[in-house]
Amino acid sequence: MTTGTKTTQGIRRKAGERDRLLRPDWQYIEHCNIDDYRREDWAIMNRQRAEYLAEERGRQALELLAASRDAPTFGYLINNYEHCLQTATMLYRDGHDEETIVTGLFHDIGFVVCPENHEKFAADLVRPFVSEKNAWMLEHHGIFQRIHLHGFFESDDPDFIHAREKWRGHPYFDWTAEFVERYDIAAINPGIESLPLEFFEPMVRRVFSGSTPLTRSSA
């Protein structure tokens, strides 16, 4: 039995081919329908999965972001990929900790593919690895951005524009407002040089693996 490979003929794999395991000494579960899995199969799966996620989760998140590297824009001077890099670069240059830089790097990863809910998309992506403060900030950054969107909505509904006010006094209000003002709405500037994605890769791996140096500040 051979390992599956990509072809240019329109067939990704021939019948019977498998994809490779991350580790050569791992086991395939020899069933073609999940309904046939039993307790002993799941024991193997879950053991291999834990190691797989520790290694692959950050790498595949980076690949997801990298997929939009050469995407066009719909009007902004730089594309969403550059926007994310610019945000991370600005956070790095201002001396923020690694988890905050990584939070910034992924803050708009779903902006094009999941625009209506991209805040939660990003928050859920990094939530297991970052502080509650940064996860909250991600989840709310779209609402906090509204006060900066002059003339964006026909009605200019003040309740909508100022929706962030319901969280005035919340412990993460100031950080969310600061992130939006300093590192989000200003990160569409082609005059600012961004560090490459490769620069942030070791940080992403460290943060996603939960290893040091990680600062889990929560206020």
Ligand SMILES: [Fe+2]
């Ligand atoms: Fe956003």
Ligand SMILES: [Fe+2]
């Ligand atoms: Fe953004």
